[in-house]
Every structure is written in C-alpha cells, then in structure tokens.
Amino acid sequence: MTKILVAVAWPYASGPRHIGHAVSTFIPADIFSRYHRMKGDEVLMVGGSDMHGTPTTVRAEEEGVPPEVLANRYHALHAKNIEQLGVRYDLYWNTADPNHKRDVQEIFTTLRGKGYIDERTMTSPFCAKGNHFLPDRYVEGECPRCHFKSARGDQCENCGRLLDPFELIDPRCRVHGTPPSPKETKHAFFRLSAFQDPLERWIADKGHWRLPVLTFTRAWLEEGLQDRPVTRDIHWGIEVPLPGPEWASKRIYVWFEAVMGYLTASREYWRRKGSPVRCKEWWYDPEARHYYFIGKDNIVFHTLFWPAILMGYDENLVLPHDIPAAQFMNISGEKMSAGRGKGVWLPDLLERFSPDQIRYYGTANMPELKDSEFxxxxxxxxxxxxxxxxxxxxxxxxxxxxxxxxxxxxxxxxxxxxxxxxxxxxxxxxxxxxxxxxxxxxxxxxxxxxxxxxxxxxxxxxxxxxxxxxxxxxxxxxxxxxxxxxxxxxxxxxxxxxxxxxxxxxxxxxxxxxxxxxxxxxxxxEDIPAGQRLRVGAPLFAKIEIETPGDAERLDVRVGRIVEVQDHPNADKLYVITVDLGDEVRTLVAGMKANYTKEQMLGKRVAVLCNLEPAKLRGVPSNGMVLAAEDARDVGLLLPPDDAPFGAQILGTRGAPRLTFSEFQKFKIRVAEGDRVVFLGTDEKQSIPFKVGDKFVRVDKGFPPGTPVH
Ligand SMILES: [Zn+2]
Ligand SMILES: [Zn+2]
The missing domain is CATH 1.10.730.10 (Isoleucyl-tRNA Synthetase; Domain 1)
Incomplete structure (x- = not known):
C-alpha cells in the first residue's frame, strides 16, 4: 500500500473550462486516482480553482465586476462541472481561502529567511495613459519566436514560450491600447539560480518522465536558471508579507503561490479531517509518490520552480515522482484557450452528452505525447x-x-x-x-x-x-x-x-x-455466482447523432459588449456603436436610436453577427451587425446571459466565410416561447436555439413568438 498524492493543476477561475483542459488535468488525474484506490493505495487527490492572477482581473475589468465576484462565480462552475464529469477530488479547494493565504505567506517568509528570496529593483512596462504597471496579461504584442500577434507579457500561448514583456514586438496596454514605457519598480525575487545543481541532480533519474516533459525541462537547465520576480504590481492576490508601504500595492505572483496549493490543500484536507499531522504521511515519507497532472504550458512551473520551492522551504519534503504533462487538444488546429473565448466548453458538452461519453473520447484521443484534435x-x-x-x-x-x-x-x-x-x-x-x-x-x-x-x-x-x-x-x-x-x-x-x-x-x-x-x-x-438475479436495464450508452453542418454553420454570432455609442454624423435614426468581442473591438452602425437611449445601450451584452460583409452605411464603415427582434411597434436587442464571456460563440462557426446582407436575409431567425431565439435555417426545417454554454439568449422587451430577428 503506497501513499499517493494526485496533484491536479489549478484552473483559473476566469471563465468556463473546455474539453482540452479536462483531458490534460481532471480526467487523467481521476482515472489514475480511481485505479490506485481500487488497488488499495492511499490516494490523496487535491487541487482547486486558481482565483488570482491577471486572467481573472482582466476578465473582471471587462465585465465591470470585482475580481472576487468573477472568481467565485467560476469556482462554483468548475466545482459543478468536475462533479458532473465524475471526477472525485478529496479536496477541490480554491486559492482565495484564508488558510491557503496564511500558509503561502509562511512559505514566502521561510524562503526569505533562508536567503532564497530577496528584493531588487527592476524595470517593468508602465502605461502612462492609465497610470498603471502592466503585469503579465496586461501587455500584449507579437511573439518574437513564432510571431503570433496576441502574445501576452508573460507567455506566448501559441508556442508556449515564457516571455519577458520587453521581448514583445509592438507591445501595447491591453486596457488602453497604448505602447508602454519602461519604469523602475521594486519586486521580490526567488533565487532560482541557487537550485541549478540540486535540480540537475534530481532530474538525473527521471527517465520515466514523458519525453516532451523531460526534453523541455532539460533545455531550461541547459540555458541556465535565472532568478525570477515573484511579486507583481497588482491589487488582486495574496499580500506580500514584507514591511514597507511600497509592498501594499503588490501581490505574490500567481504562479508562485498556486503551486504551493498542492501542499496547502493537503494540509487543509487533513485539518478538516481533524488530524492535521497525517498530512506528513504524504509529504515526509520518502516512499510516498507524487503525481502532477498538468498541461504542457505549465511544465517548468512543476518540473523546476515548484521542486526548487520545496527544496528551499524544507529539504525533507517529498518531490514530484512524475509529471505526466499533456500536450494540447486542439479544435480546428487552434489551441483551445479559455482566455480567448474559443473552444468546446464543458458546461455545453455536459448538457449534451453523458459524462462517460466525454471521458471516453477525451481518453481515447488524449494528447499524451503530441497534440490531438477535437x-x-x-x-x-x-x-x-x-x-x-x-x-x-x-x-x-x-x-x-x-x-x-x-x-x-x-x-x-x-x-x-x-x-x-x-x-x-x-x-x-x-x-x-x-x-x-x-x-x-x-x-x-x-x-x-x-x-x-x-x-x-x-x-x-x-x-x-x-x-x-x-x-x-x-x-x-x-x-x-x-x-x-x-x-x-x-x-x-x-x-x-x-x-x-x-x-x-x-x-x-x-x-x-x-x-x-x-x-x-x-x-x-473473480467469477460471477451462478443463479445470481440479473437486472437488465437500458443499454449502457446512447448513440451520438451529430447533425451534419447545416445552414447555422454559415453564421458566426458571438457575444459582444457595447463599449461606446455615438450619434451617426449623417443619419437621424442611426447610432455608431463600438463592441468589444473579447479579442477584438469593432465599430458598426445600428438603427436603434428611436428604441434605445445611449445610456440603455452602453455596457450591454449583445449578440453580434461577425461575418457580415463590411459596408459603409451613410458614409460610416460598419463591420458586423447587432442582432435584434423587430416588429411594427418596437426593436428589442438579443440579450446573452449576464455571465457570458465576451467573444463566446452563440451560434455557428467562428471565422465562417463572409455573407452579403442579402445572403444573410435568406436565413430565418425568430423569437420563440419564453423570449428565446431560434435559428430556423433557410427552409425552416431546423430549430437551433441561441445559447451560450447551457444558458439561453433572450430577447429584450418581450416579443411574441414568430417575431423576425435580424
Ligand atoms: Zn493602460
Ligand atoms: Zn510564440
């Protein structure tokens, strides 16, 4: 009987998770844990939602809600989806818990006391327009390696390279769009370089690791480990336990504290069980085995940073045994990313299919050694x-x-x-x-x-x-x-x-x-006893019927938020509207002046037809269309659910070929019962509801079923 720690990567509480995330973390971790529990091993499976970091603050700012509101919303959604999938954690926790914070600050203080953390002045990108530093995702630009246009300040999500924000080509503030300038700021640094030799010795017998994990880690060691800042100029996160007013506006870097969650969650589990000392059986017994289930974008955080933190904090702690990081599951060749609003979302999949069907496909097509395709x-x-x-x-x-x-x-x-x-x-x-x-x-x-x-x-x-x-x-x-x-x-x-x-x-x-x-x-x-009564029920699995791509796939309707409304310079009935689609901002012209005031429209989530041929309307270019129901009496906007991520797909295919206005007019979209909206196609043989995840898009103001939408 072996003590096994199954440590599962912490999903950001910044939006729904997609199938790609589940197949690299939740699903393999759960299969592994269930197997070892059946074998009689003592499994402790922990993890939870990562509440901090810039993915959460960026999204919260876009939605105009406090970061804790957003994080709590998605933490609850993750917990629900995990349970629906049949993934059994011993503790599914979150990093906003006071016990996690306290333990993280204690680990930080201990590392500093041992000389592994010190304070240094560094240069960070600063946005003069907004008077703020631009940590991690707040700065975007072109990746110097793969030339992906929307690489972020901390990492290019296209090629996985960790970045220094000053390496970006044409960097800009994500909020204000302005190019940042360098400015000095003080930060705490973790002396990763001090662990070069111990890590090299530790890696030497890790021949059982997956080859891509080993190769990537060795390349880092060969380049030579650099000391890294582990605080950020940001207000959401764990306070830095250092004296002095300059630290009040800084927080511990999310990647430095989230990995500590594997240890703090293990402690929390046994604390709740009333025997906190038992945690030691998993963390101090050299026979205990630790497995970390993560995606390939997090490899070095788990193969180098986290072991270094453990070595520095307490040399008797158990280090990872295996880190079977998965590659990506792509959809149409693109990496699925919660940050960019693409992907096949778990809430949606779980509504349409049984959890075993999702788990089966996810495992049969698991990207263990190379990327796979959904x-x-x-x-x-x-x-x-x-x-x-x-x-x-x-x-x-x-x-x-x-x-x-x-x-x-x-x-x-x-x-x-x-x-x-x-x-x-x-x-x-x-x-x-x-x-x-x-x-x-x-x-x-x-x-x-x-x-x-x-x-x-x-x-x-x-x-x-x-x-x-x-x-x-x-x-x-x-x-x-x-x-x-x-x-x-x-x-x-x-x-x-x-x-x-x-x-x-x-x-x-x-x-x-x-x-x-x-x-x-x-x-x-074991044999089955003769004479045992059978209880034959329905077949175990239902057949999956995927409709062949129909008319709906020719449309590209997404969630947008109205960020600006202006009067059209040349037309009394028209507005010029700016919508934020998550990863792009568009200007379009809408004839709603008689039906909505500017104040009523500003900040609203709307349904945007994104693949309409751009046109000039009374001299103003319009790129897309805000969909609305209309009868002789009034015009009513289509309203996506309040928590829908910007850019989330409502109907059709992202990037579908452009349609002229007359082509679009051939498709019938109508108001249905309960203020819902359905796509009927050209022949009215289909009936596809407008939805985001498991929630329906509704029409504002109440229109009778059958009212046309365009
Ligand atoms: Zn700015
Ligand atoms: Zn890149």
Missing amino acids: DWKDFAQRNNSELLAVYGNFVHRALTFAAKNFANAVPAAAFLDGADKGMVRNIEEQWKKVGQNLEYCHFRDALREAIQLARLGNVYFDAKAPWDLVRTDRAACGTALHVSLRVSRALAVVMAPFTPFSSSSLWNALGYDSDVHGQPWGAAL
Missing part, C-alpha cells in the same frame, strides 16, 4: 463504433440473452471447453495490460486494452452462437453465457476508472448491490 465527427464515431458498438453491445447482448433464456439469472457453467478457457484467460491478460499501462500513466493504451477485452468477448460470443446452441446443447449455451457474464463483470471493474457511471450501471445490472468503485482492482478476476 473533431465532432470523430467524437461521434469513436463513441458509436467503440464504446457503444464494442463494449455496450457485448454486455447488452450477454445480459439480454441470459435474461430471456435462463430465467433472468446467471446460468451455471458446466464443462469449460478450450474456447471457454481461452476467454477466461483473456480476462486476466487484458486486466494485466490495463493495469501496467495505468501504472505508467499511459491512459490511451490502457483504455484500448480494456476495450480489447470487450472486442474479444464479442468474437467469443459470435463463435459460440448461443442463439443456435440454446436449441442444440442447453448446458454448453449456459456455459457460454456464464463466461460472457463473467467477462462483463470484469469489464465493469476494469472500465470503472475510465467510465465510472456506466460501470456502476453494469455492476447493478449484473445483480450486485455493492458499489463497483469499492471493489479491489483484482476483483476483475
């Missing part, structure tokens, strides 16, 4: 042709045939012939392969070997042809069904870490009242 057709196909057709069908056939022909109970096994014995041996062989792969965090291979057991089951079932055997040799037929149900039982156990909900259903259908997740991993090898 593709809707592939998502449907893998679920339908593997999870459903191989696993779901096999167990359903065995269950329904036994129920129908053997009085709803497990038939007895009589004489086992060679094929029967071979099938029983297959259980053990596949079970071993699944376990071996899981030990090394090879999740894709582990899942493939588990499905292979169902595949072999189907081959066996077909070869036995029980539908013939039941008439010619009832005892042999009973044996074949017994073996098939035994294989189904084994599948419920070996699939439990991957698809926990369907394993519970299957376990129950096989006649067990116990919890399959409480079974030991070795239970997969």
Whole structure:
C-alpha cells in the first residue's frame, strides 16, 4: 500500500473550462486516482480553482465586476462541472481561502529567511495613459519566436514560450491600447539560480518522465536558471508579507503561490479531517509518490520552480515522482484557450452528452505525447463504433440473452471447453495490460486494452452462437453465457476508472448491490455466482447523432459588449456603436436610436453577427451587425446571459466565410416561447436555439413568438 498524492493543476477561475483542459488535468488525474484506490493505495487527490492572477482581473475589468465576484462565480462552475464529469477530488479547494493565504505567506517568509528570496529593483512596462504597471496579461504584442500577434507579457500561448514583456514586438496596454514605457519598480525575487545543481541532480533519474516533459525541462537547465520576480504590481492576490508601504500595492505572483496549493490543500484536507499531522504521511515519507497532472504550458512551473520551492522551504519534503504533462487538444488546429473565448466548453458538452461519453473520447484521443484534435465527427464515431458498438453491445447482448433464456439469472457453467478457457484467460491478460499501462500513466493504451477485452468477448460470443446452441446443447449455451457474464463483470471493474457511471450501471445490472468503485482492482478476476438475479436495464450508452453542418454553420454570432455609442454624423435614426468581442473591438452602425437611449445601450451584452460583409452605411464603415427582434411597434436587442464571456460563440462557426446582407436575409431567425431565439435555417426545417454554454439568449422587451430577428 503506497501513499499517493494526485496533484491536479489549478484552473483559473476566469471563465468556463473546455474539453482540452479536462483531458490534460481532471480526467487523467481521476482515472489514475480511481485505479490506485481500487488497488488499495492511499490516494490523496487535491487541487482547486486558481482565483488570482491577471486572467481573472482582466476578465473582471471587462465585465465591470470585482475580481472576487468573477472568481467565485467560476469556482462554483468548475466545482459543478468536475462533479458532473465524475471526477472525485478529496479536496477541490480554491486559492482565495484564508488558510491557503496564511500558509503561502509562511512559505514566502521561510524562503526569505533562508536567503532564497530577496528584493531588487527592476524595470517593468508602465502605461502612462492609465497610470498603471502592466503585469503579465496586461501587455500584449507579437511573439518574437513564432510571431503570433496576441502574445501576452508573460507567455506566448501559441508556442508556449515564457516571455519577458520587453521581448514583445509592438507591445501595447491591453486596457488602453497604448505602447508602454519602461519604469523602475521594486519586486521580490526567488533565487532560482541557487537550485541549478540540486535540480540537475534530481532530474538525473527521471527517465520515466514523458519525453516532451523531460526534453523541455532539460533545455531550461541547459540555458541556465535565472532568478525570477515573484511579486507583481497588482491589487488582486495574496499580500506580500514584507514591511514597507511600497509592498501594499503588490501581490505574490500567481504562479508562485498556486503551486504551493498542492501542499496547502493537503494540509487543509487533513485539518478538516481533524488530524492535521497525517498530512506528513504524504509529504515526509520518502516512499510516498507524487503525481502532477498538468498541461504542457505549465511544465517548468512543476518540473523546476515548484521542486526548487520545496527544496528551499524544507529539504525533507517529498518531490514530484512524475509529471505526466499533456500536450494540447486542439479544435480546428487552434489551441483551445479559455482566455480567448474559443473552444468546446464543458458546461455545453455536459448538457449534451453523458459524462462517460466525454471521458471516453477525451481518453481515447488524449494528447499524451503530441497534440490531438477535437473533431465532432470523430467524437461521434469513436463513441458509436467503440464504446457503444464494442463494449455496450457485448454486455447488452450477454445480459439480454441470459435474461430471456435462463430465467433472468446467471446460468451455471458446466464443462469449460478450450474456447471457454481461452476467454477466461483473456480476462486476466487484458486486466494485466490495463493495469501496467495505468501504472505508467499511459491512459490511451490502457483504455484500448480494456476495450480489447470487450472486442474479444464479442468474437467469443459470435463463435459460440448461443442463439443456435440454446436449441442444440442447453448446458454448453449456459456455459457460454456464464463466461460472457463473467467477462462483463470484469469489464465493469476494469472500465470503472475510465467510465465510472456506466460501470456502476453494469455492476447493478449484473445483480450486485455493492458499489463497483469499492471493489479491489483484482476483483476483475473473480467469477460471477451462478443463479445470481440479473437486472437488465437500458443499454449502457446512447448513440451520438451529430447533425451534419447545416445552414447555422454559415453564421458566426458571438457575444459582444457595447463599449461606446455615438450619434451617426449623417443619419437621424442611426447610432455608431463600438463592441468589444473579447479579442477584438469593432465599430458598426445600428438603427436603434428611436428604441434605445445611449445610456440603455452602453455596457450591454449583445449578440453580434461577425461575418457580415463590411459596408459603409451613410458614409460610416460598419463591420458586423447587432442582432435584434423587430416588429411594427418596437426593436428589442438579443440579450446573452449576464455571465457570458465576451467573444463566446452563440451560434455557428467562428471565422465562417463572409455573407452579403442579402445572403444573410435568406436565413430565418425568430423569437420563440419564453423570449428565446431560434435559428430556423433557410427552409425552416431546423430549430437551433441561441445559447451560450447551457444558458439561453433572450430577447429584450418581450416579443411574441414568430417575431423576425435580424
Ligand atoms: Zn493602460
Ligand atoms: Zn510564440
């Protein structure tokens, strides 16, 4: 029995998470934890929401809400989505908790006392227009390496390079758009360079790490580690425990404190259990094993910075054993990023599909060694042709045939012939392969070997042809069904870490009242008792039907916020409106002057048709269209949900080809019951609601169903 710490990267509480995030962190961490719990290891799985940092403050400023309001909203959403996905943390915490803050400040003070933190004056980008420094995401510009146009001051999210803000080409303030100037400021520095030798020695025996993780880490060590500032000129975060008024306007850098959360959350878990001393069993026992589940953009924070913090803070602490960082899951070749409002959002996926379907595809297509691609057709196909057709069908056939022909109970096994014995041996062989792969965090291979057991089951079932055997040799037929149900039982156990909900259903259908997740991993090898009553229910999995891209895909409707409203210089009924779409700002002309005052429009979230051919309206260029319902009486804006991120997709495809106004007019969009809005297509055969995540877009002022929207 080993003590295992499963440490899961802290998602920013700055917006909903997407499938790419889940497949690099929550899902593999949960599979790994479930497997080790079944093996009898003592697992402590911790993590939570990262409440601080510039992703949260930038978004909060855009929405005009305090950062804690935004962070609390998304922390609650993350916690809900994690539970829906069946991901079982021992503690899903957050970094705004006072106990985390206190522990972080204590670690900071200890490191400083040991000479690993000192204060230095450095030059930071400063925006004169807004009279503020520009930490991390507040400065944007072109990446000097890959020339991505919207790289941020701390990191280029396109190529993953960590950046010094002065390296950016054409840098600008994210808020004011002005080029920053250098200004001196005082910050606390972590002496990472002092850990060059200890880290090199520590890395030397990490040959079991994934190759991209090892290569990336070694490249950093070869370049030579630099001391790094670990405070920021920002007001949201953990206060710097240093005397002097200049520190009041600074906070501890989010990456310095969030990684400490693995230790502080472990303490918190045992504190809540009433035995705080037990935390030491995970953190001071050299036999304890620590695994960190993260995405590739966070590698060095976990392979170098965090181990250095641990070494500096207390040399007896357990260091990471493995850091199976995942590459990215891309959609249409682009990295999914919560910061940029793209992606396949968890709240939306969880509303449309079962958690096991999402977990299955996420694992079967997990970007373990190289980036993978999220593709809707592939998502449907893998679920339908593997999870459903191989696993779901096999167990359903065995269950329904036994129920129908053997009085709803497990038939007895009589004489086992060679094929029967071979099938029983297959259980053990596949079970071993699944376990071996899981030990090394090879999740894709582990899942493939588990499905292979169902595949072999189907081959066996077909070869036995029980539908013939039941008439010619009832005892042999009973044996074949017994073996098939035994294989189904084994599948419920070996699939439990991957698809926990369907394993519970299957376990129950096989006649067990116990919890399959409480079974030991070795239970997969046990036989099923003859005579046990079966409880055959619905098939385990539903077929996924993805509509072929229809008319709706030709539109690109996103959430925008009105940031400026001016009178049109040449037209009495028109406004010139500026909308913020999250990653771009557009100017467009709208005929709403008779229906809304400037004050009523300013700050409102609206639905913007983004792929309308730009045009000049009475001399003013208009790039896009604010959608609204209109009848003879009035005009009503479409209102996305209050918490919708700017730039979030409401309908259609981001970057869809441009439409002329007359092409757009062929599509029918109408008000529906409950102030909802639906897209009906050109032929009115479709009915796709306007939505963001799981929430509907509603029409302002109340219009009767059928009112046209344009
Ligand atoms: Zn500024
Ligand atoms: Zn780059």
